[in-house]
Amino acid sequence: MIEKSLIDLYDLELNDIEKLIDLALKIKKNPEKYMDYCHGKIMATLFYEPSTRTQMSFKTAMLRLGGQVIGFDDPKNSSVAKGENLKDTIKIFANYADIIVIRHPFEGTAFAASQFIDTPIINAGDGGHMHPTQTLTDVVTLKSEKGRLDNLKIGLCGDMLNGRTVHSLIKTMSRFENNTFFVISAKELALPEYVEDFMKERNVKFTYSDAIEDCIGDLDVLYMTRIQKERFDSEEEYQKQKGLFILTKDKLKQAKDDMIIMHPLPKIDEIEIDIDDDERAKYFEQAKNGMYARMALITKMLKTDQYRPVNYKNSEIKCNNPKCITNKETYLENLVVTNGKDKYCAYCDSKIK
Numbered sequence: 001m002i003e004k005s006l007i008d009l010y011d012l013e014l015n016d017i018e019k020l021i022d023l024a025l026k027i028k029k030n031p032e033k034y035m036d037y038c039h040g041k042i043m044a045t046l047f048y049e050p051s052t053r054t055q056m057s058f059k060t061a062m063l064r065l066g067g068q069v070i071g072f073d074d075p076k077n078s079s080v081a082k083g084e085n086l087k088d089t090i091k092i093f094a095n096y097a098d099i100i101v102i103r104h105p106f107e108g109t110a111f112a113a114s115q116f117i118d119t120p121i122i123n124a125g126d127g128g129h130m131h132p133t134q135t136l137t138d139v140v141t142l143k144s145e146k147g148r149l150d151n152l153k154i155g156l157c158g159d160m161l162n163g164r165t166v167h168s169l170i171k172t173m174s175r176f177e178n179n180t181f182f183v184i185s186a187k188e189l190a191l192p193e194y195v196e197d198f199m200k201e202r203n204v205k206f207t208y209s210d211a212i213e214d215c216i217g218d219l220d221v222l223y224m225t226r227i228q229k230e231r232f233d234s235e236e237e238y239q240k241q242k243g244l245f246i247l248t249k250d251k252l253k254q255a256k257d258d259m260i261i262m263h264p265l266p267k268i269d270e271i272e273i274d275i276d277d278d279e280r281a282k283y284f285e286q287a288k289n290g291m292y293a294r295m296a297l298i299t300k301m302l303k304t305d306q307y308r309p310v311n312y313k314n315s316e317i318k319c320n321n322p323k324c325i326t327n328k329e330t331y332l333e334n335l336v337v338t339n340g341k342d343k344y345c346a347y348c349d350s351k352i353k
């Protein structure tokens with residue numbers, strides 16, 4: 001099986017990430033030059049979960065590159081509604097398309113799908129796990145707004161447990177020199193164990209805080225996120241967490257003049273609306289960059305063979321994360337990755353206990 005999918009941005013060499021950022025910014029300056037780059041190619045977008053920016057920016061990216069798009073955004077309108085499993089759906093789309101973009105509520109789905117086909121797959125978000133193309137968007141924005149990806153003090157605020165964008169962002173930004181993370185969240189929504197283990201193993205500097213005011217004055221970047229309602233077991237639990245962290249104009253007074261505010265969007269109530277007009281608010285520009293980042297990625301993936309490291313092996317032990325795709329599609333093999341000390345599920349990264 002050829003592994004040429006993008007499941008986690010960590011699969012790419014740092015050098016390749018930097019090349020993608022440069023390409024995205026080049027495309028942004030002169031998009032017409034790229035209008036035929038994917039002529040004759042077809043992209044399938046399989047969205048098993050709601051999406052505005054990711055889905056539309058992927059589709060627009062492919063259309064602007066001269067390619068075409070097929071797919072679904074509501075699995076109820078496909079054979080999934082009749083009970084078709086992931087493996088069959090993905091094998092069918094692999095016959096029709098040159099590249100597949102998939103978003104799914106279960107963790108590890110893009111990786112699972114990549115096990116069955118040779119067609120490259122892009123992970124457009126797998127449950128509360130990872131969101132590599134949002135991170136690509138974020139690093140393009142950071143590079144163009146701050147001029148660097150190292151020596152940054154990055155505040156991450158909101159739902160750290162279920163927010164896939166922050167998991168991907170931490171993994172990528174940890175690879176650049178001397179970045180420090182200020183994690184602002186309620187205890188119940190702290191980072192998952194595998195993200196903390198990842199940072200600890202690499203001696204990445206991070207501290208927890210329970211108020212934006214505690215650290216905003218030190219930050220170069222404040223990355224706000226929404227509380228991920230759809231990942232909670234009950235409405236009551238969501239209500240307990242909702243509205244705890246709100247960026248107000250008053251709090252923003254303590255921030256540096258060149259601190260930028262980012263957000264993957266959609267934002268709900270975590271940023272006061274008036275802040276949209278503050279010149280430090282970069283989230284709409286960030287969303288625009290998402291299209292150029294995806295144009296760069298599609299071009300690259302269709303032109304060059306990119307190989308994921310195969311660093312996982314079979315295991316006797318089943319992953320016990322109920323949100324892992326292996327617990328939904330039970331025919332999937334048990335696969336694990338090890339760091340020499342602990343074992344993690346190759347699909348969802350949960351520690352195998």
Ligand code: NCD
Nearest residue numbers: 053054125165226264265266
């Ligand atoms: C994010 C996602 O889907 O994880 N949105 C996006 O892709 N821009 C963030 C979110 O839904 O909160």
